[in-house]
Amino acid sequence: MKRPARICFENVALEFPGKDGPVKVVDNVSYEIGNGEFVSIIGPSGCGKTTMMNMVAGFLQPTSGRVLVDGEPVKGPGPDRGVIFQEYGVFPWLTVRENIAFGLTLSANRKAKATRDEICNRYMKLMGLGDFADAYPKMLSGGMRQRLAIARAYAVKPQFLLMDEPFGALDAQTRAHMQDLLLQALQTEGKTVMLITHSVEEAVYMSSRIVVMTARPTRIREIIEVPFPYPRDPSLHEDPLFGQLRSRVRSLVMREYAAQARQTHETTD
Amino acid sequence: MLKRAALILVPWLAIVGLWYAIAYSGFVNEALIPKPHAVATRFWELLTQARLPLDIWMSTQRVFLGVAAGITLAVPVGFVLGWYRQIRTFIDPLINFFRALPPIALIPLVVVYFGIGEFAKVVILFYASFFAGVIVMYEGIAQISPIYVRVAKTLGASDWEIFRKVIIPLTVPHMLTALRVALGVAWATLVASELIAAQQGLGALIQNASSFFQLDIIYVGIICIGFIALAMDLAIRAVTRRLVSWQDRIA
Numbered sequence: 001m002k003r004p005a006r007i008c009f010e011n012v013a014l015e016f017p018g019k020d021g022p023v024k025v026v027d028n029v030s031y032e033i034g035n036g037e038f039v040s041i042i043g044p045s046g047c048g049k050t051t052m053m054n055m056v057a058g059f060l061q062p063t064s065g066r067v068l069v070d071g072e073p074v075k076g077p078g079p080d081r082g083v084i085f086q087e088y089g090v091f092p093w094l095t096v097r098e099n100i101a102f103g104l105t106l107s108a109n110r111k112a113k114a115t116r117d118e119i120c121n122r123y124m125k126l127m128g129l130g131d132f133a134d135a136y137p138k139m140l141s142g143g144m145r146q147r148l149a150i151a152r153a154y155a156v157k158p159q160f161l162l163m164d165e166p167f168g169a170l171d172a173q174t175r176a177h178m179q180d181l182l183l184q185a186l187q188t189e190g191k192t193v194m195l196i197t198h199s200v201e202e203a204v205y206m207s208s209r210i211v212v213m214t215a216r217p218t219r220i221r222e223i224i225e226v227p228f229p230y231p232r233d234p235s236l237h238e239d240p241l242f243g244q245l246r247s248r249v250r251s252l253v254m255r256e257y258a259a260q261a262r263q264t265h266e267t268t269d
Numbered sequence: 270m271l272k273r274a275a276l277i278l279v280p281w282l283a284i285v286g287l288w289y290a291i292a293y294s295g296f297v298n299e300a301l302i303p304k305p306h307a308v309a310t311r312f313w314e315l316l317t318q319a320r321l322p323l324d325i326w327m328s329t330q331r332v333f334l335g336v337a338a339g340i341t342l343a344v345p346v347g348f349v350l351g352w353y354r355q356i357r358t359f360i361d362p363l364i365n366f367f368r369a370l371p372p373i374a375l376i377p378l379v380v381v382y383f384g385i386g387e388f389a390k391v392v393i394l395f396y397a398s399f400f401a402g403v404i405v406m407y408e409g410i411a412q413i414s415p416i417y418v419r420v421a422k423t424l425g426a427s428d429w430e431i432f433r434k435v436i437i438p439l440t441v442p443h444m445l446t447a448l449r450v451a452l453g454v455a456w457a458t459l460v461a462s463e464l465i466a467a468q469q470g471l472g473a474l475i476q477n478a479s480s481f482f483q484l485d486i487i488y489v490g491i492i493c494i495g496f497i498a499l500a501m502d503l504a505i506r507a508v509t510r511r512l513v514s515w516q517d518r519i520a
């Protein structure tokens with residue numbers, strides 16, 4: 001039985017204006033993400049992954065084709081789609097608690113003070129920020145800032161979580177910890193997730209499906225189902241099947257990296 | 270605490286020491302270097318028996334009015350220039366052109382258009398603080414990362430909410446810096462502005478003293494300007510620390 005699509009790319013192409021005419025970045029991508037799926041997008045850097053996510057987030061419009069969320073073309077950003085950026089984007093002038101409450105003070109999803117506090121406390125706890133409620137972000141480490149960004153996004157109860165290399169700037173240990181924390185949070189409150197990553201390991205460990213993108217202009221190279229059930233735990237990394245899947249994805253990705261490198265080489269020659 | 274106070278005091282004492290050394294060294298004609306204690310005595314005299322409090326009051330008032338007007342205009346103008354980079358490309362040369370003009374060169378024109386009253390003096394200070402403030406403002410605003418606005422949009426903020434809850438807080442530190450720089454520039458321009466037929470004011474005090482070759486009074490005037498400017502700067506810094514303690518580095 002087919003689940004209804006929540007995010008849908010329909011023959012999506014996108015061009016940016018360049019010096020010598022338009023530059024095609026996304027080329028005829030068609031793809032669906034179903035309810036509660038965790039989909040990772042992986043591909044060489046500069047291929048157009050962020051561009052794809054920005055179309056779902058509502059920051060960019062496709063040049064042709066349509067991007068649908070729950071059947072409606074995306075018009076702009078909105079609180080139904082939480083976005084986690086690589087550079088965190090926590091508000092430095094607000095404390096941890098105020099950051100999380102930010103969305104709840106907006107007319108789009110305003111809550112009374114008591115409810116706000118309750119929601120803040122819940123997500124501070126979930127993301128392990130309880131001891132830092134009144135600290136400013138300058139006091140927090142990179143991992144804590146990213147947890148704060150996730151808590152802030154969760155507070156407005158988005159149905160979707162769009163994450164653009166969210167753990168890219170973190171060290172390996174923090175990164176592994178963040179992956180488990182996020183999987184845990186998703187166990188408590190399911191969301192439909194689109195994760196952009198350049199880590200094959202991360203993609204295989206976290207997602208239910210991996211979309212490998214080609215070099216620019218990007219198309220879908222291959223879609224790989226990840227059969228492991230949730231909840232997942234770190235011992236999965238030791239699983240032989242995990243290793244096989246990882247090698248398969250890695251070789252696909254490496255080929256596209258090579259293609260992209262050749263391309264860059266040609267254009268600079 | 271005591272150590273800190275001592276460290277702050279040391280360079281000041283060194284300057285006074287150097288001043289005495291030069292005065293007593295005999296390298297410079299004695300009449301050209303009034304000794305620090307003579308200046309101090311004169312300061313006390315002017316403060317208690319003569320016009321100094323009025324001079325300070327008049328100058329402070331002019332600086333306040335000039336800076337208040339200059340910053341009131343510089344904040345919105347600087348904001349627009351910093352936020353809309355396209356506009357900035359065209360306006361930038363214009364601003365740098367006007368900023369480069371020394372206020373003293375504008376005095377003849379100011380006198381022609383605004384006369385020789387209080388207003389003309391404030392206009393000079395307004396001019397100086399506006400251009401200093403506007404540049405600090407737009408350089409600061411242009412550096413604000415667009416990510417905060419994007420985040421706010423994804424959380425459901427309307428344009429008005431973005432302005433009120435994101436852009437204003439990000440602007441406050443730059444406003445305070447602009448205010449600080451404008452105040453500094455205004456005090457530095459004060460003497461020039463009081464070239465316009467001023468009877469009172471620290472600049473007027475200095476100019477009158479120079480006609481009578483009263484070097485000690487010139488020194489009193491200069492030192493007063495320096496200390497008042499310093500005090501105001503410290504006050505704004507203290508306010509900044511309280512208001513924007515969230516910032517990584519604090520001025």
Ligand SMILES: Nc1ncnc2c1ncn2[C@@H]1O[C@H](COP(=O)(O)OP(=O)(O)O)[C@@H](O)[C@H]1O
Pocket residue numbers: 016017025044045046047048049050051052216
């Ligand atoms: N606003 C823009 N204007 C012009 N070109 C852009 C813009 N944004 C991205 N690009 C180009 O589009 C390509 C894809 O960018 P991006 O989606 O950020 O790649 P990825 O996230 O896969 O690393 C890059 O070559 C980038 O230079």
Ligand SMILES: [Mg+2]
Pocket residue numbers: 046049050051164
């Ligand atoms: Mg990217």
